[in-house]
Amino acid sequence: xxxxxxxxxxxxxxxxxxxxxxxxxxxxxxxxxxxxxxxxxxxxxxxxxxxxxxxxxxxxxxxxxxxxxxxxxxxxxxxxxxxxxxxxxxxxxxxxxxxxxxxxxxxxxxxxxxxxxxxxxxxxxxxxxxxxxxxxxxxxxxxxxxxxxxxxxxxxxxxxxxxxxxxxxxxxxxxxxxxxxxxxxxxxxxxxxxxxxxxxxxxxxxxxxxxxxxxxxxxxxxxxxxxxxxxxxxxxxxxxxxxxxxxxxxxxxxxxxxxxxxxxxxxxxxxxxxxxxxxxxxxxxxxxxxxxxxxxxxxxxxxxxxxxxxxxxxxxxxxxxxxxxxxxxxxxxxxxxxxxxxxxxxxxxxxxxxxxxxxxxxxxxxxxxxxxxxxxxxxxxxxxxxxxxxxxxxxxxxxxxxxxxxxxxxxxxxxxxxxxxxxxxxxxxxxxxxxxxxxxxxxxxxxxxxxxxxxxxxxxxxxxxxxxxxxxxxxxxxxxxxxxxxxxxxxxxxxxxxxxxxxxxxxxxxxxxxxxxxxxxxxxxxxxxxxxxxxxxxxxxxxxxxxxxxxxxxxxxxxxxxxxxxx
Amino acid sequence: xxxxxxxxxxxxxxxxxxxxxxxxxxxxxxxxxxxxxxxxxxxxxxxxxxxxxxxxxxxxxxxxxxxxxxxxxxxxxxxxxxxxxxxxxxxxxxxxxxxxxxxxxxxxxxxxxxxxxxxxxxxxxxxxxxxxxxxxxxxxxxxxxxxxxxxxxxxxxxxxxxxxxxxxxxxxxxxxxxxxxxxxxxxxxxxxxxxxxxxxxxxxxxxxxxxxxxxxxxxxxxxxxxxxxxxxxxxxxxxxxxxxxxxxxxxxxxxxxxxxxxxxxxxxxxxxxxxxxxxxxxxxxxxxxxxxxxxxxxxxxxxxxxxxxxxxxxxxxxxxxxxxxxxxxxxxxxxxxxxxxx
Numbered sequence: 001x002x003x004x005x006x007x008x009x010x011x012x013x014x015x016x017x018x019x020x021x022x023x024x025x026x027x028x029x030x031x032x033x034x035x036x037x038x039x040x041x042x043x044x045x046x047x048x049x050x051x052x053x054x055x056x057x058x059x060x061x062x063x064x065x066x067x068x069x070x071x072x073x074x075x076x077x078x079x080x081x082x083x084x085x086x087x088x089x090x091x092x093x094x095x096x097x098x099x100x101x102x103x104x105x106x107x108x109x110x111x112x113x114x115x116x117x118x119x120x121x122x123x124x125x126x127x128x129x130x131x132x133x134x135x136x137x138x139x140x141x142x143x144x145x146x147x148x149x150x151x152x153x154x155x156x157x158x159x160x161x162x163x164x165x166x167x168x169x170x171x172x173x174x175x176x177x178x179x180x181x182x183x184x185x186x187x188x189x190x191x192x193x194x195x196x197x198x199x200x201x202x203x204x205x206x207x208x209x210x211x212x213x214x215x216x217x218x219x220x221x222x223x224x225x226x227x228x229x230x231x232x233x234x235x236x237x238x239x240x241x242x243x244x245x246x247x248x249x250x251x252x253x254x255x256x257x258x259x260x261x262x263x264x265x266x267x268x269x270x271x272x273x274x275x276x277x278x279x280x281x282x283x284x285x286x287x288x289x290x291x292x293x294x295x296x297x298x299x300x301x302x303x304x305x306x307x308x309x310x311x312x313x314x315x316x317x318x319x320x321x322x323x324x325x326x327x328x329x330x331x332x333x334x335x336x337x338x339x340x341x342x343x344x345x346x347x348x349x350x351x352x353x354x355x356x357x358x359x360x361x362x363x364x365x366x367x368x369x370x371x372x373x374x375x376x377x378x379x380x381x382x383x384x385x386x387x388x389x390x391x392x393x394x395x396x397x398x399x400x401x402x403x404x405x406x407x408x409x410x411x412x413x414x415x416x417x418x419x420x421x422x423x424x425x426x427x428x429x430x431x432x433x434x435x436x437x438x439x440x441x442x443x444x445x446x447x448x449x450x451x452x453x454x455x456x457x458x459x460x461x462x463x464x465x466x467x468x469x470x471x472x473x474x475x476x477x478x479x480x481x482x483x484x485x486x487x488x489x490x491x492x493x494x495x496x497x498x499x500x501x502x503x504x505x506x507x508x509x510x511x512x513x514x515x516x517x518x519x520x521x522x523x524x525x526x527x528x529x530x531x532x533x534x535x536x537x538x539x540x541x542x543x544x545x546x547x548x549x550x551x552x553x554x555x556x557x558x559x560x561x562x563x564x565x566x567x
Numbered sequence: 568x569x570x571x572x573x574x575x576x577x578x579x580x581x582x583x584x585x586x587x588x589x590x591x592x593x594x595x596x597x598x599x600x601x602x603x604x605x606x607x608x609x610x611x612x613x614x615x616x617x618x619x620x621x622x623x624x625x626x627x628x629x630x631x632x633x634x635x636x637x638x639x640x641x642x643x644x645x646x647x648x649x650x651x652x653x654x655x656x657x658x659x660x661x662x663x664x665x666x667x668x669x670x671x672x673x674x675x676x677x678x679x680x681x682x683x684x685x686x687x688x689x690x691x692x693x694x695x696x697x698x699x700x701x702x703x704x705x706x707x708x709x710x711x712x713x714x715x716x717x718x719x720x721x722x723x724x725x726x727x728x729x730x731x732x733x734x735x736x737x738x739x740x741x742x743x744x745x746x747x748x749x750x751x752x753x754x755x756x757x758x759x760x761x762x763x764x765x766x767x768x769x770x771x772x773x774x775x776x777x778x779x780x781x782x783x784x785x786x787x788x789x790x791x792x793x794x795x796x797x798x799x800x801x802x803x804x805x806x807x808x809x810x811x812x813x814x815x816x817x818x819x820x821x822x823x824x825x826x827x828x829x830x831x832x833x834x835x836x837x838x839x840x841x842x843x844x845x846x847x848x849x850x851x852x853x854x855x856x857x858x859x860x861x862x863x864x865x866x867x868x869x870x871x872x873x874x875x876x877x878x879x880x881x882x883x884x885x886x887x888x889x890x891x892x893x894x895x896x897x898x899x900x901x902x903x904x905x906x907x908x909x
Contacts, residue, residue: 022828025835077707084872085708090829098708
């Protein structure tokens with residue numbers, strides 16, 4: 001399926017790879033195409049390919065406003081027409097590649113050369129940038145132009161996961177998949193590192209900041225009792241924050257989020273760990289907001305996410321803690337293969353030592369333990385799960401006591417058992433065209449609930465947006481209905497006749513001043529289309545607010561209690 | 568104010584001087600029909616006038632109707648209004664309708680494309696004062712490549728699948744696209760099988776066009792017989808139980824919508840070929856220029872965007888709502904198509 005054209009060092013080869021990856025839904029085809037490419041590409045191109053497919057790309061050299069203006073200039077169309085096209089196509093690089101005129105000539109430059117040029121481009125003048133873009137847009141064919149522009153605008157979302165890439169790399173190099181996953185984590189610069197150093201060489205000092213690949217759980221599908229002997233299992237809350245790894249090595253602290261982002265600077269609270277948690281320690285845990293000495297909502301944490309530098313007042317208002325789940329490295333040794341129960345014993349001991357040391361008493365260390373629960377039957381756990389919201393958790397995590405810490409999402413040893421979502425019936429009021437695979441279909445919806453206005457009349461007030469949960473066939477039906485029942489158009493957005501009721505599910509809920517409805521919901525999505533309901537049957541904002549009251553924590557946790565710890 | 572020669576009513580495009588509708592979407596007495604697609608030729612009109620090559624198509628689709636066929640360029644006068652049909656190049660038998668009254672000329676395109684596909688009579692631009700144009704693909708993002716290139720790619724894909732021991736399933740609308748694909752499939756590669764809906768329509772068109780041999784897929788068709796061969800199927804067959812017989816297979820769709828990477832992925836199709844029976848952006852602009860019309864009325868498609876662009880270019884352009892769907896019917900076609908013609 002994937003054939004190499006003439007010179008494998010040309011960008012063409014990379015573009016052909018991306019095209020193959022993008023035009024199949026089959027994992028095996030993707031792995032083979034990528035492995036074949038990695039076998040023949042030159043080393044520098046290999047490193048860049050790995051970097052790009054793991055979302056490491058050079059900083060954007062040209063902002064998108066300029067890109068749009070220049071692309072519409074080269075295409076000889078007004079800017080508004082470019083923007084309308086972009087709304088419909090749904091992807092900026094794809095839009096540019098489509099509207100810019102095609103030429104027969106082709107570029108002989110390699111992927112690496114293009115990327116080096118893009119890095120250098122960042123500091124050039126606008127005139128130089130424009131000339132560079134025009135030259136290359138003109139020199140590439142449609143797909144090459146798309147790939148070139150993608151490299152400038154953003155990462156490739158072509159269904160290549162880290163796992164898939166690691167598999168392909170293992171296939172191409174003959175190295176172990178888990179070892180490769182480890183090598184690829186953390187901070188490395190594709191512009192300076194060689195393939196030899198990144199992939200082939202064994203080099204300890206490079207590993208100072210490296211996290212371990214996270215072990216991720218699947219949602220439990222069947223009856224929990226199918227998991228068998230309850231005494232073989234450990235249970236704790238599934239906390240709703242940012243899954244993270246905290247690393248202490250060589251008197252340095254590194255905090256990694258699950259998205260493989262180094263976030264050390266965003267959470268200065270954890271600097272306190274240095275000197276207190278011994279070197280050679282890696283903890284897996286959840287960063288949680290902890291305002292007023294109690295666990296806050298994800299909405300609180302939102303205020304911290306995305307801020308590179310944190311103001312003193314924000315630090316006081318929304319401090320964070322680490323809820324520790326697991327210990328992956330201890331005394332400099334990778335202990336992921338030890339049973340979970342043993343790792344937890346070490347973690348608990350570490351936690352106790354820190355919190356009993358006199359010198360630490362006045363200096364609150366933001367390390368909490370994610371308590372394991374005491375239970376003897378599955379029924380006990382079922383009841384615990386139902387109380388999850390009171391504890392501000394999303395449900396339970398079930399871990400087999402003898403389980404090693406695996407790599408990636410694996411079934412069997414760990415399961416997440418989330419609480420049932422909150423639901424409410426809402427009316428569809430606005431729709432917007434989707435992006436990517438849903439471009440050209442109205443799939444992004446806004447939903448409203450009833451509220452009495454000042455004159456005592458009922459009106460619909462927007463409360464949430466959702467764009468997932470329906471099947472493709474349902475989306476097509478709703479899309480067709482929207483196109484025939486549009487009231488007004490605002491660019492890509494249409495207001496529609498209030499007519500359809502959908503059941504909306506969401507994970508959490510909090511009062512919010514930023515929202516018109518006064519309520520913010522977490523991860524809203526469509527549960528089902530309520531054909532059986534009329535708009536009069538939809539819920540009111542008041543119903544939503546009552547849900548908040550119902551789930552406010554009853555027993556406020558002020559200190560990290562350890563009475564439930566069984567180890 | 569004088570009544571316009573053609574008005575957009577809730578039943579369709581109406582010529583009040585002649586008491587005739589063009590492609591009405593509700594039942595009327597007299598209907599002039601541009602072509603055989605369901606959104607342009609509907610049930611329930613008392614009398615149909617259309618090009619004679621479209622007569623077998625609409626009688627196949629609509630059954631017993633009163634229909635009279637006309638030649639290209641043949642003028643027929645109704646209540647003093649002169650009508651004539653001219654090739655639109657969209658599908659076999661597709662016409663533009665030219666309407667002339669007291670020296671004023673309007674042209675309604677129905678659906679059309681500028682490329683000569685070799686089976687539909689090629690589009691001929693007509694001089695007129697007012698041009699009613701579709702703009703299904705009225706965005707600069709749409710640019711077709713010559714069909715020879717597309718068919719080479721389709722035949723290459725088929726040959727590749729055959730070499731891997733797989734059946735090729737190619738989706739195209741059962742009237743128009745399917746026959747265009749059929750015409751250019753390379754029978755040196757293998758045999759061509761058809762879904763019943765496509766076979767029925769192709770049988771109707773065989774007297775008009777020379778097509779390669781096809782075999783209808785029936786419940787008796789053996790799975791082994793299909794292996795390595797190509798199957799032409801309507802888009803709605805994708806994901807149905809009917810297609811399971813083809814395993815192992817690769818799917819592809821041929822449509823203007825395949826321009827968008829998202830459209831292919833949304834339908835979970837293995838491969839997309841960009842091939843349309845409508846004008847691309849350049850085709851629309853060139854056609855409009857060729858008519859010398861000053862007034863442009865945009866019907867189905869990206870009509871708001873396209874008419875705004877035309878206004879900026881100095882045309883008196885506006886949008887009218889119709890119930891024509893263009894190739895959207897192809898993109899979102901439902902099960903209806905299979906069951907109604909099987």
